[in-house]
Amino acid sequence: MQNNPRRKSIDGFTPQRRVNNQKIFINNQTPPKAPIKSFRKYSYYQNNNPSVASTVIQPVKHKRKIKKKLKKILIGIIIIVLLAAGVFGYNLISKTNKIFHGSVYSDLKSLFTTTKLNGESTGRVNILLAGYQGQNSNEGALTDSIMVISIDTKNNTAFTMSIPRDLYLNVPGVGNEKINAANDVSNFSQPGYFSGGIGELQKTIEQDLNIPINYYAVIDYKAFEDAVNAVGGITVNIQSPDPRGLYDPNVDKAHGGPLRLPNGPVHLNGLTALALALARGDSPYSYGFPLSDINRTQHQRQMLIALEQKALSVGILGNPVAISNLVNAIANNVSTNLTLPDILRLAQLAKIIKISNIKSYGLSYGGQNPLLTTAVIAGQDSLIPRTGLNNFSRIQHYYLSLTSSNPVIAENASIVILNGGNISGLASQEKAALNKVGLNTLSIGNTSIEYSSSMLINLSNNTKPATTKLLTSLLPKSAIVTNSVNGSVEANEGSNYTNADFILILGRDWTNVVN
Numbered sequence: 001m002q003n004n005p006r007r008k009s010i011d012g013f014t015p016q017r018r019v020n021n022q023k024i025f026i027n028n029q030t031p032p033k034a035p036i037k038s039f040r041k042y043s044y045y046q047n048n049n050p051s052v053a054s055t056v057i058q059p060v061k062h063k064r065k066i067k068k069k070l071k072k073i074l075i076g077i078i079i080i081v082l083l084a085a086g087v088f089g090y091n092l093i094s095k096t097n098k099i100f101h102g103s104v105y106s107d108l109k110s111l112f113t114t115t116k117l118n119g120e121s122t123g124r125v126n127i128l129l130a131g132y133q134g135q136n137s138n139e140g141a142l143t144d145s146i147m148v149i150s151i152d153t154k155n156n157t158a159f160t161m162s163i164p165r166d167l168y169l170n171v172p173g174v175g176n177e178k179i180n181a182a183n184d185v186s187n188f189s190q191p192g193y194f195s196g197g198i199g200e201l202q203k204t205i206e207q208d209l210n211i212p213i214n215y216y217a218v219i220d221y222k223a224f225e226d227a228v229n230a231v232g233g234i235t236v237n238i239q240s241p242d243p244r245g246l247y248d249p250n251v252d253k254a255h256g257g258p259l260r261l262p263n264g265p266v267h268l269n270g271l272t273a274l275a276l277a278l279a280r281g282d283s284p285y286s287y288g289f290p291l292s293d294i295n296r297t298q299h300q301r302q303m304l305i306a307l308e309q310k311a312l313s314v315g316i317l318g319n320p321v322a323i324s325n326l327v328n329a330i331a332n333n334v335s336t337n338l339t340l341p342d343i344l345r346l347a348q349l350a351k352i353i354k355i356s357n358i359k360s361y362g363l364s365y366g367g368q369n370p371l372l373t374t375a376v377i378a379g380q381d382s383l384i385p386r387t388g389l390n391n392f393s394r395i396q397h398y399y400l401s402l403t404s405s406n407p408v409i410a411e412n413a414s415i416v417i418l419n420g421g422n423i424s425g426l427a428s429q430e431k432a433a434l435n436k437v438g439l440n441t442l443s444i445g446n447t448s449i450e451y452s453s454s455m456l457i458n459l460s461n462n463t464k465p466a467t468t469k470l471l472t473s474l475l476p477k478s479a480i481v482t483n484s485v486n487g488s489v490e491a492n493e494g495s496n497y498t499n500a501d502f503i504l505i506l507g508r509d510w511t512n513v514v515n
Contacts, residue, residue, distance in 0.1 A: 115341040118214040123154040124403060127338075128216040130183055130201060131224065131277070131300075133255075143180045143201065144221070144278060145300050148211060150403065156352045159359040159402060160304070161211075162297030167363070168375065168382035169208050170390055171200065178382060179204060183218070194337060210396040215338050221255075221274055223333030227307060229270035230325035231316050234306040236276075236299075238263050240288035248279035248286045273303055293383070294362055301360040309355050361402060363395060371395050397440045407466035409438035413501040415471075418493060420447035420454075421508040430506060439467065442500050447493045454479040454510045457494045457503040464501055471502060476509040 119125040131145035146163040165180035174185060182204045183197035193199040194216055202213045228234055238261050240246050251257025256275030268276065280296040281289020289295045316322045338346075365372035365383060371394055372383045385391050401412035415434065419427040427444040434441055454476055458468060472481065485494040485503075494503035 115345055117153070117342055117345050119212070120153045120345075123152060124212075125151045125153060125214050126212055127151075128198070128202060128205070128213045129219065129304075130198060130216070131219045131221055132183065133221050133278075143183045145297065146179065146201070146205075147297070147301065147304070148205075148213070151346075151349060151353070152403070153349065156349065157357065158353050159361055160301050161360075161399070161402070162294075162301055162362045163205070163209070164293045164297065164363060164372070164383050166293055166381065166383045167372070168377055168384050168389070169204065169392075172203050172207065173200070176377075176390075178380070208390075208392050209399065210392070211399050215336070215342070217334055217336040217338065220333035221277065223329050224277060224303075224307075225256075225270035225274045226329030226333070227270075227311075227326055228268065228273045228303075230322055230329050231307065231310040231313075232322070233267050233269045234273060234303060234310050235265055235267045236302050236306050237265050241290060242288040244287055246276075246279065246281075246288035248275075248281050248283060248289065250283045250286070251275045251279050268303070277303060291365065294364060297362050298360070301362075305355060305358060305360070312350075312355070363398070371398060393435075394440060394442070397435075400438075401440070404438070406438050408470055411464045411467050412440055413460060413464040413467040414440055414442040414499070415467075415502045415504060416442050416494070416497040416500040417444045418447050418503065418505045419445070420449075420451040420490070420493070420505045421510055422450045423506070423508075423510075426506050426510070430504070430510075437470065439470070443497070447490075447505060449489075451490050451505060451507040452478075452509065453490070454507040455490050455503075455505040456481045457485060457491060457505070458483050458501075459485075459494075459498060459503070460501040467502065471504065476507075476511075478509045479507070 117125045127149040129145070129147040129149065130143040131147075132143050142165075144165055146165060148161045148163070149158065150161065151158045163179065165178065167179045168176065169179055171177045171179070171182050171185075173188070174181065179201070182201040185197050185200040188197060188200040188203075189195050190199065190203065193203050198216050198218050202216065205211050206213060238245055240263055243263065245260070245262040247258070247260045249258040251259045255278055256271035256273075257279070259272075259275040259279045261272075261276065276299050277296070279286075279289070279299070280292045281287070282292055310316060311326060316326070363371050363383075365374060365386075370386060373386045375382050375384045375389075377384075385393075385395060387394050397409075398412060401409050404410055417427045417430050417434070427446070431441040431444050456471055456475055456479060458481065460468065462468075475481070480490070482488075482491050485491050485498065490505060493505060494500075497503050
C-alpha cells in the first residue's frame with residue numbers, strides 16, 4: 001500500500017466519509033470531488049490483512065454543533081427572561097417604594113420582620129379611604145366618596161362604612177360645609193393629624209363622628225378605573241328596586257356615562273365601574289337610585305369588595321402583567337401613609353378575615369330609624385342628623401354599636417323616654433343616665449297626663465334581648481310591660497313614636513335615676 005501523506009492511518013484505520021448518506025469504499029480509486037469540509041479519521045484492514053486496506057470517508061456528524069447552538073439559544077432565552085424579570089422587579093420595587101415611601105433596604109427588611117399596625121394594641125385599626133375625580137377635574141380635590149375600613153384585630157372581623165359626601169357639618173377652621181370640602185384644605189397642618197386636606201378630613205371625622213382614624217389612602221378615580229381593567233374587570237350584582245335596573249344620564253361620557261345597567265350580575269370594565277361609582281341618580285330622568293348618595297356609596301362598597309376578591313384570585317396572582325398593571329394603577333393615582341410593613345401585616349390579617357364576611361354599612365336616611373335627613377342649606381341639597389344640625393350623638397352611637405363587644409351597645413336599640421310623673425327634668429336625667437350604660441335615646445318628651453305607674457312598651461319584636469333585659473331590670477315593681485301602644489290610655493301615649501324599639505314612660509313610681 002502506497003503511502004499517502006494526506007491519509008495517515010491511525011491504529012490500522014484509514015479515513016472514511018459518507019456521500020449522499022452512503023459509505024464509499026475506495027480501493028485504488030480517486031475519491032469523489034465533493035469537497036470534504038471535515039471528517040473523522042479511522043480505518044480498518046480487510047480480513048485483518050494490512051496489505052489490503054479499505055478507505056472509508058464519512059463527514060463528521062453535526063450533533064455537537066446543533067447542541068452548541070441550542071445551548072446558545074437557551075442561554076439567550078434565559079438572559080431575556082432574566083432581563084424581563086429584572087425590569088418587572090425593578091418596576092415593582094420602584095412603584096412599591098413610591099406608594100409606601102420606602103427603599104430597597106426597607107423593602108427587603110420588611111420581608112423578614114413583623115410590625116404592629118397603629119391601633120392594633122387596642123384591637124381596632126381604621127383606614128380612611130377618600131376618592132376624588134382628580135386635580136384636573138372641575139371639582140378639584142372634593143371627595144366624592146368617603147369610606148372607613150374598620151378591622152377588628154382581636155376577633156378577626158372587618159366592616160366598611162360609607163360617609164355621605166353631602167353630610168353638612170362644621171369643618172374645623174372652615175365653618176359649616178359639606179364634608180367633601182374638607183380634603184380641599186391643602187394647607188392644613190396640626191399635631192396629631194395627617195398633613196394637608198386629608199388631615200382636615202381626619203379631624204372632622206374624629207371630632208364630629210367620634211371615629212378614630214389610623215391610616216389613610218387618597219385615591220384618584222383614575223386608579224379605580226385602571227385597577228378594574230388591570231384585573232380584567234369585575235362582576236357585581238345590581239339589585240335596584242326599579243325593575244329596569246339603574247340609569248343616570250348625568251354621568252358624563254369622559255367618566256363612562258350615561259350609566260345604564262340591568263338588574264342581576266353584570267360584568268364591568270374600568271370605565272363602566274367608574275360611572276357606577278359616580279352615579280347617584282340626581283337627574284329627574286334617572287331611575288334606580290331612591291336614596292341618591294346612599295345608593296352610590298352602597299355601589300362603591302360593593303365594587304371595592306369585588307375588586308379585592310378579583311385581585312386576590314389565583315388568575316391574577318399568577319399573572320405578572322396583571323400585577324404590574326395593578327401596581328402601576330395604584331402608584332400613579334394613590335397617596336397613603338401606609339408603609340410596606342403595614343401592607344404586609346394587613347395581608348396577614350386578610351388571610352384570616354374572609355372577604356365574604358366583610359360587612360357593609362352606611363349612614364342611612366331611609367328605612368327604619370334613619371340617622372340622617374335631607375335639608376336645603378345655602379341653596380344646596382344637604383344631609384344633616386335627624387337629631388338636629390351638628391348633633392351627631394346618634395351617629396356616634398351607631399359607630400359604637402358596630403365596634404363594641406357590649407351586647408347592649410351592639411344592639412343599638414332606639415329608646416324614647418316620656419316624662420309621665422310630673423317630675424321636672426326627669427326625662428332629661430334618665431336620658432343622660434341611660435346613655436352612660438350604652439343605650440341610645442332617640443328622643444324625650446312629656447305625656448299628656450300624669451300616670452302613677454311607669455310603663456315599658458317593647459316594640460322590638462324580640463330582636464333586642466340584651467336591651468330588654470337591662471330596661472326591665474330598671475323598672476319599679478309596680479311598672480307595666482306591654483308590646484303594643486294599644487290597650488290602655490297610658491300605652492297609647494307611645495302611638496306617635498312607633499319608629500322606636502322601646503318607649504319608656506316614667507310614672508310617679510319612678511324615683512331613682514339610673515347610676
